[in-house]
Amino acid sequence: MADNYTTPLARAARIMEIIIPCYMFGKSWGISDSKTVDLFRAMFPSFLVNMAEFFKGIMHTDNANIQRFFSTVSGAFVGFMVVAILALVMHLVLRDRKYLDTLRFTSVSLIPIAVLNGTLSHAIKTLVENMGTQTPDALYASTVSSSQGNLALDGLFYLTAMWFLARRTGVKRSKRFGVVCVGIAFMAVYIGIGLMISPAEWQALLPKLQQALATH
Amino acid sequence: MAGASAQTAAGVSHTLKGEHTMKIPAQRFININKYAITAAIIVYLYGTFISKILQPGILFALAAGFFCLFHKEYFLSRIKLAAHIWAIPIVVGLFTYPMLMEKQPSGQNGFYFFLTFIISFIPYILLITGKTVEALAKKERLGIISFRIMVQLAVLLIYAATTSYSFIYGSNVALFFWGMFHVLTVAILPFLFGRVLCGWLCPNAVLQDALFKNLTYKRPIPTLPRAIDEQSHSSAMYISGEIDKNAPYFPFTLLLSWFPMFFAETVFDLTGVLEYPVYFMYGLYLGSLLLPWRKMCTHFCWLSSYRGLCAQGSIWRIRYNRSKCKFCKKCQAEEACPFYIDIRNQDNEMPATCCLCFSCMEACPFDGVITFKRAPEDKARVKAIGKKAA
Numbered sequence: 001m002a003d004n005y006t007t008p009l010a011r012a013a014r015i016m017e018i019i020i021p022c023y024m025f026g027k028s029w030g031i032s033d034s035k036t037v038d039l040f041r042a043m044f045p046s047f048l049v050n051m052a053e054f055f056k057g058i059m060h061t062d063n064a065n066i067q068r069f070f071s072t073v074s075g076a077f078v079g080f081m082v083v084a085i086l087a088l089v090m091h092l093v094l095r096d097r098k099y100l101d102t103l104r105f106t107s108v109s110l111i112p113i114a115v116l117n118g119t120l121s122h123a124i125k126t127l128v129e130n131m132g133t134q135t136p137d138a139l140y141a142s143t144v145s146s147s148q149g150n151l152a153l154d155g156l157f158y159l160t161a162m163w164f165l166a167r168r169t170g171v172k173r174s175k176r177f178g179v180v181c182v183g184i185a186f187m188a189v190y191i192g193i194g195l196m197i198s199p200a201e202w203q204a205l206l207p208k209l210q211q212a213l214a215t216h
Numbered sequence: 217m218a219g220a221s222a223q224t225a226a227g228v229s230h231t232l233k234g235e236h237t238m239k240i241p242a243q244r245f246i247n248i249n250k251y252a253i254t255a256a257i258i259v260y261l262y263g264t265f266i267s268k269i270l271q272p273g274i275l276f277a278l279a280a281g282f283f284c285l286f287h288k289e290y291f292l293s294r295i296k297l298a299a300h301i302w303a304i305p306i307v308v309g310l311f312t313y314p315m316l317m318e319k320q321p322s323g324q325n326g327f328y329f330f331l332t333f334i335i336s337f338i339p340y341i342l343l344i345t346g347k348t349v350e351a352l353a354k355k356e357r358l359g360i361i362s363f364r365i366m367v368q369l370a371v372l373l374i375y376a377a378t379t380s381y382s383f384i385y386g387s388n389v390a391l392f393f394w395g396m397f398h399v400l401t402v403a404i405l406p407f408l409f410g411r412v413l414c415g416w417l418c419p420n421a422v423l424q425d426a427l428f429k430n431l432t433y434k435r436p437i438p439t440l441p442r443a444i445d446e447q448s449h450s451s452a453m454y455i456s457g458e459i460d461k462n463a464p465y466f467p468f469t470l471l472l473s474w475f476p477m478f479f480a481e482t483v484f485d486l487t488g489v490l491e492y493p494v495y496f497m498y499g500l501y502l503g504s505l506l507l508p509w510r511k512m513c514t515h516f517c518w519l520s521s522y523r524g525l526c527a528q529g530s531i532w533r534i535r536y537n538r539s540k541c542k543f544c545k546k547c548q549a550e551e552a553c554p555f556y557i558d559i560r561n562q563d564n565e566m567p568a569t570c571c572l573c574f575s576c577m578e579a580c581p582f583d584g585v586i587t588f589k590r591a592p593e594d595k596a597r598v599k600a601i602g603k604k605a606a
Contacts, residue, residue, distance in 0.1 A: 009443055010450050013464035016471035023478065031482075065483045072482045097461045108465055111522050115398070122395075122487065150399070160407055164529045168452060169461045 014104060018083075021107040024114035026079015027072040028121035030056060035212045039124045042201045043144075044117070045193040051078045083107050086186055093178040094171065105169065109162040109183070113190075116154035120196075123147050131213055136206055144197050151196065159183050303340055358578050364415065368422045375419045394493055401523060410527035414513060414520055415554070415571030420497050421513060424504050436506045444469055444515055453524040454569045466521045474518040510554040514569075527568040534570060534577065536560075537591040540584050547586065552579040559586060 030052035032040035041049045055074035061067050087106040091099050127143040134142070162183045166176045197205070375393060382390035401413040414421055439445075447467035452459045454467075477496075486492040504512040513520060536559050546552075547559050552575045557567060559576050577586040584591060590598065 007443065007446070007450070009447055009468040010464050013447070013451065013466060013468035013471055016468065017465055020471055020474050020478075027478075027482070065485075068485060069479065069483045072478075101461055104465070108522075108525070119395075119399075125487070153399070153404075157404070157407070161526055164407070164526060165465075168459055168528055169463075170458050 014100070017104045018080075018100075018107050021111050021114060022080040022083050023072070023076040024079075025083060025107075025110050025117060026052075026077070027075040028117040029078055030071045030073070030075025031068070031121060032071075032124075035209075036124055036128055038205055038208055038212075039127070039197070040121070042194075042197045042205055043120055043124055044195060045190070047193075048078055048082070051081075083110060086110075086182075089185075090179065090182050093175065093182055096171065096175075097169075105165060109158065109165050112154045112158040112161055113187075116150055119150045119154075120147055128209075128213070131209065136202075140197075140199070140202050144202065147196070151191075155187050158187070358574060361574050361578055364573065367416050371417050372419050372422045390493065401519070406523040406526035406530065408530060409532045409572065410530035410568065411520065411523050411571045412532075413523050413571075414517075415573035418513075418519070420500050420504075420517075421510075421554075424501070424510060424512070435508055438508065440507070440511060440515065447515070452528075453521060454567055465525055467515060469515045470518060470521050473516045474521075477518060510556075514555055524568050527570075530568075532572065533588070534559075534572065534574070535587055535590040535594070537585055537587065537594045539591055539593045539597070540582065542582055542585075544581065546581055547576040547579045552576045 026048075029040070029044055029048045032049065032053075037049070037053065052071075052075045055077055056067075056071050059070040059074065061070065083106055084103065087099065087103040090106050091102040094102055094105070097105075123143045123146075127139060130139055130143075133139075159180050163176055163180055166179045171179060375390075378393040379390045381387060397417070401417065405412055405417075444467075447469065450463065451467050452463050452465045453470075455463070481487055481492075500512065500517075503516075504510075538560075541560065543560065545560075553559070554571060554573060554575070555569045557569060557576075580586045
């Protein structure tokens with residue numbers, strides 16, 4: 001069985017398993033534009049969005065489509081860095097495989113959080129599109145507050161996926177608890193450093209957002 | 217086939233190696249003029265790609281009609297009932313006509329609506345006029361399969377209705393459908409019901425079953441390169457039980473197919489575009505014409521990947537009891553399984569690839585071989601294997 005892993009397709013699959021979830025995970029941090037960048041900074045940890053903005057600044061073009069591509073690649077690059085750091089911590093817990101395999105494990109298990117990030121960025125898009133059609137409070141409730149459920153659900157399934165993936169790849173039960181603890185710590189840090197827009201942030205952002213939308 | 221079989225007017229007496237004798241009720245298969253079907257497909261494709269005004273809801277309902285036609289076993293011998301069920305698109309058409317006209321009043325729309333209305337009759341007429349033939353049944357229809365078919369059709373019609381409504385009124389309700397679909401099938405279902413998405417819920421899978429399963433035309437790509445087919449033996453998504461920590465989790469082709477999807481979405485900002493999921497579905501659907509049935513799902517559908525990986529610990533599983541198997545080969549992969557799993561090669565239980573369609577369970581003429589519950593002797597054997605591995 002192990003021989004199959006050295007086939008060109010198997011080797012390529014192992015690399016893609018790192019790239020694709022990282023892309024999914026991080027792309028939301030890079031897709032903001034001048035109208036929505038403040039909202040993205042409030043919705044996601046601001047330094048991640050700022051890093052993505054920095055890379056976007058390096059790869060700049062006037063073509064809107066290509067710029068969108070560069071934007072997501074910038075976000076994906078930041079996503080890769082976050083996953084690489086998280087994998088380092090995970091590697092200390094797992095210790096039974098190469099770093100590359102830990103990185104794959106970390107990256108694939110983050111797919112529910114990538115889905116969460118996508119949902120949150122979609123919530124921002126909906127919020128901007130519906131500005132003016134509802135009162136700001138109602139808009140906040142229907143887009144941002146309703147995403148709290150997704151946060152809880154995707155967080156739960158991130159931990160579940162991690163547990164099952166660890167079990168499948170032969171991680172001992174005692175170590176699996178360690179793996180899940182890393183996941184819980186990651187979620188705590190991710191939320192702690194500024195995931196989701198708080199009501200106070202929303203109140204502060206509202207005039208800026210209205211002004212930005214009026215000028216565009 | 218090992219053994220003898222005899223057919224009677226009342227039922228089929230099926231004997232295998234003289235060990236088991238079972239009565240299987242006779243079943244009537246529908247035999248439909250192949251030219252009528254070909255013509256219907258051409259009209260269907262024309263409606264989809266040339267005259268975009270045709271209501272997608274009607275088209276999907278039509279596809280579901282074909283689903284019933286080609287799956288000869290569906291609705292058993294009650295083809296008249298099946299015909300009446302497919303009068304639903306006609307009724308839907310009548311109700312949606314005022315909506316369409318209110319939104320886009322023009323003579324051309326009236327013409328296309330009339331065309332839609334007429335082609336809605338095609339499955340109805342085919343079923344009513346189809347001749348039936350007595351044929352050897354696999355086994356009496358399992359209740360769970362009837363239930364599965366109902367769920368498939370219900371999800372397909374919800375999809376059709378939301379898409380139709382969105383097209384007519386320009387609302388985002390179809391995107392809401394896809395949003396909920398993804399959240400449910402990524403987050404909840406794989407852990408509980410495995411890859412139930414692929415067997416029960418996916419509209420594309422239903423359409424593939426509808427049009428391609430029983431078509432015997434020569435596929436433009438009848439076989440895939442060996443390297444691609446062999447991926448299924450070396451990735452965690454397909455292997456049951458514990459895997460090597462170095463093993464890839466997903467097949468390469470499947471991962472590769474994520475890229476065009478993501479890049480197109482990003483570069484052309486397609487996330488909120490209503491037509492995008494519909495035309496994407498049709499793209500997949502036409503791509504499936506080139507390959508053997510469900511090979512598209514097996515090797516190129518990115519939706520199945522994460523679901524397959526997480527399904528390993530799912531609660532609802534099919535068990536194969538080797539101790540009771542008569543090795544009659546009725547369940548052999550090419551005939552029964554959408555994912556080409558040969559259940560006889562599964563020593564323990566079905567791999568995560570299993571989409572819980574229960575086709576193998578129905579294909580097996582014996583009781584207790586493919587079940588939900590492991591037989592005591594197999595339980596002991598599996599336990600012994602586990603101990604040996606530890």
